[in-house]
Amino acid sequence: xxxxxxxxxxxxxxxxxxxxxxxxxxxxxxxxxxxxxxxxxxxxxxxxxxxxxxxxxxxxxxxxxxxxxxxxxxxxxxxxxxxxxxxxxxxxxxxxxxxxxxxxxxxxxxxxxxxxxxxxxxxxxxxxxxxxxxxxxxxxxxxxxxxxxxxxxxxxxxxxxxxxxxxxxxxxxxxxxxxxxxxxxxxxxxxxxxxxxxxxxxxxxxxxxxxxxxxxxxxxxxxxxxxxxxxxxxxxxxxxxxxxxxxxxxxxxxxxxxxxxxxxxxxxxxxxxxxxxxxxxxxxxxxxxxxxxxxxxxxxxxxxxxxxxxxxxxxxxxxxxxxxxxxxxxxxxxxxxxxxxxxxxxxxxxxxxxxxxxxxxxxxxxxxxxxxxxxxxxxxxxxxxxxxxxxxxxxxxxxxxxxxxxxxxxxxxxxxxxxxxxxxxxxxxxxxxxxxxxxxxxxxxxxxxxxxxxxxxxxxxxxxxxxxxxxxxxxxxxxxxxxxxxxxxxxxxxxxxxxxxxxxxxxxxxxxxxxxxxxxxxxxxxxxxx
Numbered sequence: 171x172x173x174x175x176x177x178x179x180x181x182x183x184x185x186x187x188x189x190x191x192x193x194x195x196x197x198x199x200x201x202x203x204x205x206x207x208x209x210x211x212x213x214x215x216x217x218x219x220x221x222x223x224x225x226x227x228x229x230x231x232x233x234x235x236x237x238x239x240x241x242x243x244x245x246x247x248x249x250x251x252x253x254x255x256x257x258x259x260x261x262x263x264x265x266x267x268x269x270x271x272x273x274x275x276x277x278x279x280x281x282x283x284x285x286x287x288x289x290x291x292x293x294x295x296x297x298x299x300x301x302x303x304x305x306x307x308x309x310x311x312x313x314x315x316x317x318x319x320x321x322x323x324x325x326x327x328x329x330x331x332x333x334x335x336x337x338x339x340x341x342x343x344x345x346x347x348x349x350x351x352x353x354x355x356x357x358x359x360x361x362x363x364x365x366x367x368x369x370x371x372x373x374x375x376x377x378x379x380x381x382x383x384x385x386x387x388x389x390x391x392x393x394x395x396x397x398x399x400x401x402x403x404x405x406x407x408x409x410x411x412x413x414x415x416x417x418x419x420x421x422x423x424x425x426x427x428x429x430x431x432x433x434x435x436x437x438x439x440x441x442x443x444x445x446x447x448x449x450x451x452x453x454x455x456x457x458x459x460x461x462x463x464x465x466x467x468x469x470x471x472x473x474x475x476x477x478x479x480x481x482x483x484x485x486x487x488x489x490x491x492x493x494x495x496x497x498x499x500x501x502x503x504x505x506x507x508x509x510x511x512x513x514x515x516x517x518x519x520x521x522x523x524x525x526x527x528x529x530x531x532x533x534x535x536x537x538x539x540x541x542x543x544x545x546x547x548x549x550x551x552x553x554x555x556x557x558x559x560x561x562x563x564x565x566x567x568x569x570x571x572x573x574x575x576x577x578x579x580x581x582x583x584x585x586x587x588x589x590x591x592x593x594x595x596x597x598x599x600x601x602x603x604x605x606x607x608x609x610x611x612x613x614x615x616x617x618x619x620x621x622x623x624x625x626x627x628x629x630x631x632x633x634x635x636x637x638x639x640x641x642x643x644x645x646x647x648x649x650x651x652x653x654x655x656x657x658x659x660x661x662x663x664x665x666x667x668x669x670x671x672x673x674x675x676x677x678x679x680x681x682x683x684x685x686x687x688x689x690x691x692x693x694x695x696x697x698x699x700x
Contacts (some may be wrong), residue, residue: 171214172197173298180306183313183345184287187226192219195338196297197266205262213260219248219271220295220337224278224285230255233268237245247488249293250337279378281488284439288350289372289413291439294329294341296322297369301331303340316344316414318509321601346372346413356383360390360401370410376439381484382409382436382445387586388482389446396470396477397453398543399550407452408433419508424451441485447588456546458555461499461581465526469534491516492528493521499529499581500558529580536576537569544568558582559627599636600624606643 173196180189196217203212211597223245230238236258239692243252250350253271261267275292278285282293296303305327307315317324320339322331329340353370367386371379386409394401403426410416422436423442434448448468457463475483495517502522508515534542545564549556556564562577574590582590600620605614616639624631 171298172199173217173300175296175301175395175564177294177296177301177303177340178306179294179303179343181292181343182308183285183290183347184308184673187274188285188290188292191276192271192297193268194219195266195553196261198261198263200612201263202279203263204263213262214267215260216254217255218336219253219255220297221253221271221273221594222275222278222283222293222295223249223251223280224283225234225251225253225273226276226401228271228273229270230269231271238269245280247281247486249281249488250295256562257482281441283313284440284577286372286374286438288347288374289411289438290343290345292343292345293334293339293402293438294320294343296329296331296338296340297336299332301338303329303331305329305341305343307343308347312347312349314344314346314348314413314415316342316509318342318414318419330689344414346416348413351411352376352379354379354383356387358387358390360394363401363405365390365401365403367405368406368408370408372411372438375411380555385442385445385478386449387451388478392454392474392477393446393450393470396473396543397450397466397546398553399453399547401452402455402550403432403452404430407429410435411438412436414509418505419511420505422448423505424448424454426452426455429584433634441487442469442483443475443485445475446483450474453546454619456549456555457561458557459500459561460502460504461522461526461529462556462558462561464523465499465530468523468527469530490520493517493524495521495675497521497525498583499526499592501583502526525580529576531582532576533565533573536573537565537571541565541569561623563625589627591628592633593624595691596624596629596632596636599633599640603636603639603643606640612639 173194175195176193178496182188182190194226195215196214198214200214203214205213221242227238227363228242230240230253232238238258239256241254242367245251246619253273255269255271257267257269259267275285278482282291284291294303294305297307301322303322305317307313307317307327318341319329320341322329322338322340324341331338332342335376339630350373351370352373353368355368358365358367368382369379369383369386371382390401408431413667414437416435417437420437421440422434423431424434426432429618432452434452436445436448447467450470451463453470454463454467457466482511497518499522502518508519530542542565545568548564558577558581562581564572574593579591600617603620604617620632620635620639623629623635642662
């Protein structure tokens with residue numbers, strides 16, 4: 171079969187519901203459905219169309235104007251449900267059938283879908299082997315309109331889709347009115363601090379804003395406990411709903427550009443896990459790498475969601491497939507706007523979020539959640555954000571296990587392998603040196619110098635200093651052995667310790683002469699053994 175469709179989306183927030191119209195032509199190219207076969211007659215009598223969740227006033231008519239039966243499937247975690255359209259006649263091989271399906275969206279809140287009088291976030295869905303999509307939205311200067319292409323080429327407000335997929339995400343439409351906002355304030359005690367929160371939201375979103383308040387109030391103290399160190403930020407925090415421009419094309423964004431204020435902005439269409447993720451970023455200043463910041467924000471968000479009172483977390487993100495891009499986490503770039511980003515950039519972003527969380531789950535399984543919290547507390551106390559190298563050092567120290575193999579596989583680029591090998595060598599040689607010098611007077615300065623070079627990843631310097639210290643210890647051991655042999659020889663001659671050492675003590679400078687300067691029976695090459 172071959173399906174052609176034209177789908178139109180008419181979006182006029184504040185004036186009327188969103189209206190969606192599908193014009194569909196179904197062509198039966200299946201020879202097994204011939205009307206003239208001798209065996210069992212097979213034909214097509216219905217078709218499934220993807221419609222957005224919350225659809226109302228759903229209706230369908232044939233090309234001749236006959237009303238058609240339509241039933242909706244059960245909603246899942248995605249933004250769409252299946253609409254089953256029943257034809258008013260059988261469609262056999264070589265025949266075609268055309269019909270129209272229409273529906274409306276008003277006051278809808280679902281995963282990745284929101285329709286209110288002052289804000290619309292809409293996935294533009296198409297379907298069929300060939301599909302053309304048109305989008306109409308307000309042209310007034312009072313509205314901010316963002317229309318981002320998805321899986322289909324864009325020409326202005328028209329998208330052309332083709333392929334074997336039953337459904338396409340042709341685009342994502344956001345329409346917002348930035349001046350139509352309201353706000354209120356509340357306080358949240360977090361440890362010894364009292365955080366003053368200003369909540370800003372789109373008009374008509376009062377219920378969502380109250381839910382955000384409940385989430386923020388309950389989650390912030392819990393997030394502090396999960397990180398393992400006190401809230402480090404300012405006492406003034408702004409939490410706001412914002413459109414795609416405000417969040418740079420993400421679902422949310424947190425910034426603390428000024429010491430006296432932090433800002434948490436989330437899309438009204440964002441789920442509660444995203445809100446928790448952005449709140450967790452208020453603790454992210456201890457990390458100097460993006461994967462650490464984003465990975466921990468998601469890890470903490472998921473742990474917080476599981477620990478919060480039942481029913482408080484009302485929305486979950488849609489299920490995502492593991493990222494297909496093999497990204498080394500240290501190569502993940504800084505945050506930049508995703509508005510207008512190409513597919514390659516989006517793939518890298520998705521891989522960064524996916525792989526950073528998966529890696530932290532692996533790390534947590536190796537060293538335990540307690541070690542990760544201790545590492546966070548140590549970084550907070552140091553006052554210096556950690557890069558991946560420093561974080562590896564700290565986690566191994568506190569976790570008591572080597573995990574550099576995990577970092578080599580997930581975090582570092584392949585070019586760092588020689589450095590990791592030298593790191594192990596330097597650490598092992600220092601360990602051997604300390605064991606050998608356990609009963610010797612090894613200078614603390616030497617030990618500290620070697621450790622400082624290892625901590626700074628100057629492994630050649632660390633190995634050189636260790637070799638020098640080992641050489642000195644070897645000389646000390648040779649000297650000790652020589653004295654031991656000398657004492658043993660003297661005792662073999664029948665001398666007591668006092669007799670043996672009475673005169674040599676006055677000539678102790680000769681003890682440093684080579685062993686060839688003395689022979690059994692003669693001490694230091696002069697005087698009689700008797």
